[in-house]
Amino acid sequence: MNLKQLSEILGLSQTTVSRALNGYPEVNEGTRIRVQAAADKHGYRPNSRAKGLATGRSMVIGHVIPTSSQHEMVNPIFGDFVAGAARTYAENNYDMMFTHAPDTSIEESYRSLFNRGVVDGVVLQGPKVHEPRISVLSRMGVPFIVHGRSTHAEEPYDWIDVNNQRSFERATRFLIDLGHKRIALINGLEEMDFARRRRNGYMTALEKSGIAPDPNLLRSAEMTEIYGHQTACDMLKLSDPPTAILASSIISAVGVRRALEENGLKMGRDISVIAHDDELSYMRNGMDVPIFTATRSSVRHAGELAAEMLIERINAPNAPPKTRLLEAELVVGSSTGPAPQRT
């Protein structure tokens, strides 16, 4: 069923039918009702390609997912972020398009999506400290929003981010206040902007308390369970092992926990652990009582907000840049406690 057929059935012109369905004022109310009824009855839906051609809008938003070429791994927070965004898109009649691209050809992917007119805007995920994609998109003059920020970006751009620096500074200070001095940071990849900021927060807290950072207690890689486990095992073998560990993700924290258990250590008593909790729906940090003391910020909620901001940008391409900084909560669970007295 297309517009032409529908209008013939109704004995009206395509113009009138189109206007009736799109809510234009210059159509008789009785006609509109009649048209709407017929459309419903026949299950008519405008062909979105034709509509897009005519309007110049695709009503599609693109997400280009970087396949970290080295590791071929799917970022686990992706699922929940997208779930949040998808909800907002649906409310605003946008569809969501995905492209998986290796790190090296992401720029190309963006170009392709826009030049082919496939999308009206894109979400840039996982920005690095040096992030070439931001200037590419800026120069292309297309609507986009960054989930996260890039420290070395020169031009202004829309972003939404968690205050990673502050939350990790607070978490570190929390541990210091409990008497810990040997505090490890099991971080994400250093080239990622969020990881850099977390590290900065960690460093700042140590500095303010006059604790010299120990490079042995600082590690960064992609945040898998295996990595958390391996790193924790390594650190426990040090002559002067950490008494507290900050983990950049619940997933690597699970690996840390496994390492501790294998070594007969009890979390919260022998060693304290704080994790960053993105509130992944399949990996919740406990129910009523958190398993891990954690810096908490819902990545799903970030997805919702990011989508909103992007849609605003699409509707007002020349509005001044908007940014949004979310604060993470620090929730206390049973994985932290006073530093054990070493006599």
Add this chain to the structure above:
Amino acid sequence: MNLKQLSEILGLSQTTVSRALNGYPEVNEGTRIRVQAAADKHGYRPNSRAKGLATGRSMVIGHVIPTSSQHEMVNPIFGDFVAGAARTYAENNYDMMFTHAPDTSIEESYRSLFNRGVVDGVVLQGPKVHEPRISVLSRMGVPFIVHGRSTHAEEPYDWIDVNNQRSFERATRFLIDLGHKRIALINGLEEMDFARRRRNGYMTALEKSGIAPDPNLLRSAEMTEIYGHQTACDMLKLSDPPTAILASSIISAVGVRRALEENGLKMGRDISVIAHDDELSYMRNGMDVPIFTATRSSVRHAGELAAEMLIERINAPNAPPKTRLLEAELVVGSSTGPAPQRT
């Protein structure tokens, strides 16, 4: 840059330029090279909406992701399945579209995608034992593939699935052979087809060995870490607790492990655990030595194959239905061992 502009620059008709770029034979080889060069130089890419309108194909494949309305959770295997599919799509010049829909309106989503001409085919994920979506899509006569199967589907359809029944039967038998008699199954939601088949496999193995199933040792819910933990805790409190546990996912198995540790039990010695391992990239089952003894089948690989099969179907709508049954490996890790002798 559109076709018209490009053809004006070249002093050729749109027809010729279009044919040159699409590899039609009736264009002079010299011309083709000249056209291709100009297209590259100007970064010309055909508008995909216009192209779609003209060809009647959208070159887009849709995934409708059910938001389990009750739980609002993102299925964790989703990310890896999609990563696999995306790769195949990219190779075949398909884009990938996502729609998030509550369980109740998924049918509506499919209709919308096809009627609006947004997609050429869809992937149906997470089929239930009774799966109305399959007959809906069959009746619509559109290309689709099911990841999994539906026991009570009447019409034939394309699917790709893991042999869940056999793999769980083998896993159960493996435990029985180790002397276990009290074997628990921490399963996915019972209405899901895969969960039903796993349960059947489990039951069959028990039956064949003359072990009476105990309803206290059978639980099903969405496979989160919390659920695995909670269920294991409950079961350990039984007067006659299990000596072995089958977990339907690595994620719930992690929860089981946490419960065991809290109770001072050592996995593999005091209690055996087998998990189903989808080889999620962020939750690998160990490196060289598996953490869990597991039934293993890569969901990413399934995604790749599913995409291939769907594209074949789109290209040959009337070919006979194709199905593909993958066998899971049974890999042995350190989470299993002989049943403890209770004297």
Add this chain to the structure above:
DNA sequence: CGCAATATTCAAAGCGCTTTGAAAACGAGT
């Protein structure tokens, strides 16, 4: 009742591509 103002409807152009059917250019054969 007649005319201007307003409300409602319409035909046709255009979005950027593919594809049909026709025309032009070329080359070989006589």
Add this chain to the structure above:
DNA sequence: ACTCGTTTTCAAAGCGCTTTGAATATTGCG
């Protein structure tokens, strides 16, 4: 040089929608 068969190129129609500019119906008012 002329015809005929091939190659190569082209103009125009069509995909299904929106939107412009014009036409027709209706209403209000003197």
